[in-house]
Amino acid sequence: MFVKDLLDLEISVGYSFTLRFDECDEKLAIGLSTELIRNENVDVIIGPSCAAAAHVAAVNAVFYNLPIFTWGLSTSYSLSDISRYPTVGVLSDAFSETNDVIITITVEIRKMKFEDIARVLGDVSLRARVVVVCLPEGYGFKRTFILAAKDAGFLNEEYLYIFADTKSKGFYIPLLGGKERLIWKDVETPSDGRDAEAMMAFGRTLVISDHMGTGGSEDGYDAFSKEVISRMKDSPFNCVDDCNKTEYSYAAAYAGELFDSLYVYARALNATLKQNATALRNGTTIIENVEMTFDGMSGVVKVGKNGVRFPNFYVDGLDKNGKQILLGTVSVEGDRGLYEPMYASETGIWWARGGLRPRDEPLCGFSGDKVP
Known part of the structure; x- marks a missing residue:
C-alpha cells in the first residue's frame, strides 16, 4: 500500500x-x-x-x-x-498549552470508591455543571464513575459529563483482533446487572477523542486494516503463520x-x-x-510549518438504542478550535434530556441562592 x-x-x-x-x-x-x-x-x-x-x-x-x-x-x-x-x-494529535476554553479541576481518585466520587462531584457542583472527565480506558473506570454520579444525584438534567481521552474510540473499547466492548458492559464477575442502567446514564454524556487514529469513517478504516493484515504476509515482513492468529487479524491502534x-x-x-x-x-x-494537507488513513492530515499536525478530535454521543453517533469534529490551529457539527438539529443530541441543551449554570445558581 x-x-x-x-x-x-x-x-x-x-x-x-x-x-x-x-x-x-x-x-x-x-x-x-x-x-x-x-x-x-x-x-x-x-x-x-x-x-x-x-x-x-x-x-x-x-x-x-x-x-x-x-x-x-x-x-x-x-x-x-x-x-x-x-x-x-x-x-x-498534540495538545495545545492553551486552557482558555476549559476550566479544569484535577482530582486523583485512586480506588474509584463511590464515597470518593460523590465527594469530588459534591465539590465540583459548587462551581460547575459541565464536567470534563479524564479516566483511563479499558478498566471499567468510566462505567464506575457514571453510575456513582447517578447514584449520588449528580446525573440529572443540570449535569453534562464529557469524557476526554486521546486513547479512545468513543463508547467502544478496542479489544484484540479488532473486536470491541461497549463502554457500559460490566467487566467484573459476577456482573452487577446494571448494564442497561449504565447505557442510559452514558446517554447523558459525550466523548471527545482522537478515535485512536482511525479518522471519522469506521468503514474506511476497516478496509485499510484488512489491507494492512493482507500485506503483512508479503515481503519484507513475510508474516504468515503468526498473522493468522485471531489477535493479529486487525491493524494495531x-x-x-x-x-x-x-x-x-x-x-x-x-x-x-x-x-x-x-x-x-x-x-x-x-x-x-x-507543510501539506491531504486525506489520510487517520483522517484529514494538515501539517504546519513547524512540522506538527493540526489536531482533529471527534465528538461522539449515543442514540436511544445505544448506537454511537458522530456529532461533530473539532479541528485545532494554534489556540483556536473550530467545531463542525454533523447534525441538522441539536435536539436529537439531548434525547435523554427532553431535547434541551444543558445550561452551564443552573437557574438558581450553583449554590441554589439565586432567584430566576
Missing part, C-alpha cells in the same frame, strides 16, 4: 526497514535511536509512539540533524517548538497515523530532493518541506 503511494510520488522505492522497540522507555529510546543513527545509518526514524520516549529520541535526532516523525501517543505540546526540534515531525507519517515523510523528501539531491538525511531541510 505504502509502496504504491511512493510510486505515485515518483520516488525510488529501493528501501529497507530496521525495526526497534523502545517500549515507551526513555533509556531504550535514547540507546536505540543512537544505534539506528550511528550503526544502522538510517535515513529517517518513524517513531517513537509515546511522549516520554519521543522527547529523548527527538533530541538525539536533532543533534544528528536526522528527520524523525513521531505518531500515536506522542502528544506532548513541547515537540511543536521548532526552535528546539527543527528536525521533528509530529503526526499525533494508531496504524493509520503510522501510515500517514511515512506518507508525509515521502512527500517532504520528494520535495527536498528536487531542491537538493544531496539532502537525503538533512532533517532540518526535510521538515522545511513538510
Whole structure:
C-alpha cells in the first residue's frame, strides 16, 4: 500500500526497514535511536509512539540533524517548538498549552470508591455543571464513575459529563483482533446487572477523542486494516503463520497515523530532493518541506510549518438504542478550535434530556441562592 503511494510520488522505492522497540522507555529510546543513527545509518526514524520516549529520541535526532516523525501517543505540546526540534515531525494529535476554553479541576481518585466520587462531584457542583472527565480506558473506570454520579444525584438534567481521552474510540473499547466492548458492559464477575442502567446514564454524556487514529469513517478504516493484515504476509515482513492468529487479524491502534507519517515523510523528501539531491538525511531541510494537507488513513492530515499536525478530535454521543453517533469534529490551529457539527438539529443530541441543551449554570445558581 505504502509502496504504491511512493510510486505515485515518483520516488525510488529501493528501501529497507530496521525495526526497534523502545517500549515507551526513555533509556531504550535514547540507546536505540543512537544505534539506528550511528550503526544502522538510517535515513529517517518513524517513531517513537509515546511522549516520554519521543522527547529523548527527538533530541538525539536533532543533534544528528536526522528527520524523525513521531505518531500515536506522542502528544506532548513541547515537540511543536521548532526552535528546539527543527528536525521533528509530529503526526499525533498534540495538545495545545492553551486552557482558555476549559476550566479544569484535577482530582486523583485512586480506588474509584463511590464515597470518593460523590465527594469530588459534591465539590465540583459548587462551581460547575459541565464536567470534563479524564479516566483511563479499558478498566471499567468510566462505567464506575457514571453510575456513582447517578447514584449520588449528580446525573440529572443540570449535569453534562464529557469524557476526554486521546486513547479512545468513543463508547467502544478496542479489544484484540479488532473486536470491541461497549463502554457500559460490566467487566467484573459476577456482573452487577446494571448494564442497561449504565447505557442510559452514558446517554447523558459525550466523548471527545482522537478515535485512536482511525479518522471519522469506521468503514474506511476497516478496509485499510484488512489491507494492512493482507500485506503483512508479503515481503519484507513475510508474516504468515503468526498473522493468522485471531489477535493479529486487525491493524494495531494508531496504524493509520503510522501510515500517514511515512506518507508525509515521502512527500517532504520528494520535495527536498528536487531542491537538493544531496539532502537525503538533512532533517532540518526535510521538515522545511513538510507543510501539506491531504486525506489520510487517520483522517484529514494538515501539517504546519513547524512540522506538527493540526489536531482533529471527534465528538461522539449515543442514540436511544445505544448506537454511537458522530456529532461533530473539532479541528485545532494554534489556540483556536473550530467545531463542525454533523447534525441538522441539536435536539436529537439531548434525547435523554427532553431535547434541551444543558445550561452551564443552573437557574438558581450553583449554590441554589439565586432567584430566576
